[in-house]
Amino acid sequence: MTWRRAYWLLFAAWIGCALLGMNHVKAGLVTSYGADLTQPPWLYIVARSLYDPSRTNWMRRTLGYSPATAALGIWVAGALTEFSQLIWPDGLFRGVFDPLDLVAYATGLLVCYLIERHEMRTQSLRRVGSAV
Secondary structure, three states, X not given: OOHHHHHHHHHHHHHHHHHHHHOOOOOOHHHHHHHHHHHHHHHHHHHOOOOOOOOOOHHHHOOOOOHHHHHHHHXXXXXXXXXXXXXXXXXXXXXXXXHHHHHHHHXXXXXXXXXXXXXXXXXXXXXXXXXX
């Protein structure tokens, strides 16, 4: 699967889950964790410009500087919004604190991180092999 395809599939899933939630549709795990599983990896792909490597923007130059900074930065931002629900449940990020949301964020990000690291390692080995 290409990063561009993953970008669009994750985006569609994230928007679909958000629409279900906004319309108060009870769809079990889909509405409880669907957006938490799809938005962070979509943001990772955007931050790293994986959907279009020729694009560079402020997000790529800062948060997307490396796979680790992108994954960690996005997870920390998600964790902060989640923890804000403990302090300010009716605030900007309205909701109920759920530690499984943190696991969902990490799961989606970890998948993208591991795939990208594998691709980077494979490309590096190809370059070394072709130089010999």
